[in-house]
Amino acid sequence: MDVLSDLLHRARARTSVAHQLIRRPPWSLTYADAPPLAVVATLGGHASIRFEDATPVRLAAGDLALVRGTGRYTVADDPATPPEVEIRAGRKYFLGGTDVVRANQELAPRSYGDGLPGATVLLRGSYELHGDVAERLLEMLPPLAVVPAGPRTRAALDLLAAEVALDEPGQDAVLGRLLDLVLVLALRAWCADAETALPSWYGALADPAIGAALRLLHADPAHPWTVAGLAAKAGMSRAAFSARFTGRVGEPPLTYLTGWRMALGADLLRDTEATVAAVAREVGYENAFAFSVAFKRVRGVSPSTWRRDQD
Known part of the structure; x- marks a missing residue:
C-alpha cells in the first residue's frame, strides 16, 4: 500500500x-x-x-x-x-x-x-x-x-x-x-499542482528508492527496521541511502519511523483497551519500557498519562 x-x-x-x-x-x-x-x-x-x-x-x-x-x-x-x-x-x-x-x-x-x-x-x-x-x-x-x-x-x-x-x-x-x-x-x-507546497515525504514518493523505503515502513511499521536493512532493500549503500532519505524526507529514516510508530501508538492508546505492553508490540517495541521511553521523548508524557488525558 x-x-x-x-x-x-x-x-x-x-x-x-x-x-x-x-x-x-x-x-x-x-x-x-x-x-x-x-x-x-x-x-x-x-x-x-x-x-x-x-x-x-x-x-x-x-x-x-x-x-x-x-x-x-x-x-x-x-x-x-x-x-x-x-x-x-x-x-x-x-x-x-x-x-x-x-x-x-x-x-x-x-x-x-x-x-x-x-x-x-x-x-x-x-x-x-x-x-x-x-x-x-x-x-x-x-x-x-x-x-x-x-x-x-x-x-x-x-x-x-x-x-x-x-x-x-x-x-x-x-x-x-x-x-x-x-x-x-x-x-x-x-x-x-506545481505551485502546491507539499510535505517533504510526499515529494519523496517520486524517488524510486526512497518511495520504496517509505512504503516498507508503512506496510510493516513493527518490523525491526535498520538503516542498513532499508538501504539493502533500496539497493544502496547505508551512507548513501541515509543521506538521500534525509535530504528527500527532511529527517533520518529511523526518526521518521519513530514518529510514525508514535502516531500509530497514540491512536491505539486512545481507541482500544490494549495494555501499553500490547501497544508497544503492535508498533514494533519489545516491551512497554522501551515504548514508553520513546513515547515520552516524542510526546513529552508517558503513554499512560497521555491515554488518561484523552478521556
Missing part, C-alpha cells in the same frame, strides 16, 4: 455525511463548527467561500474545495449576500429575513432548496477524521485548497450528486465510498 493510501485508510472517518443544495440566488450558509475536513463543490452555477477576516474565494462550476480545520466559514452565491442560515452542531438556525420554506424545502433525500431554474447546485461532504494519523493527512492541506474543474473529479462528483438524492438499501455505504473517491481524486489533483 502506498503512503497516501495508508494514511487515508488509517484515518478512516468515523462518519461521513453528504448533502446537496439546489437553490436560486441569493443564498448563504455559515458553518459555525465545521468538521476537520469538508469537500465543497459547485456542480452548476457558482459560489464563494469565505473565512472570517479573509478574502473570499470563488468557485466556478465544477470546481471543488477542500476545507480543513474547525474554523467558521461561509459558503454563498456571492460574498455580499448577508448571512441567511447558520449550521451549528448539525442543526440549522435561520437568521432574520430568511425565507425558511425556500431555504429548507426537501427536494429529495439529503437535497434541499427550491429547485427553480437558474439554481446553483452545491454539494458538500464532511468527514470526522480519526486520530493522530489523520493529523498527518490534514497537515498536507492549507485551510482552503481549491481544485479546478476537471473531467475525473467532475465524473465522480456527478455520480455522488446522483446518489445523494437516492434512498436505497446500502445508501450510506455507497455515499461513504463515493466521498472517499472524490477526496482521493481531489488530493491527487491538488498535489499535482
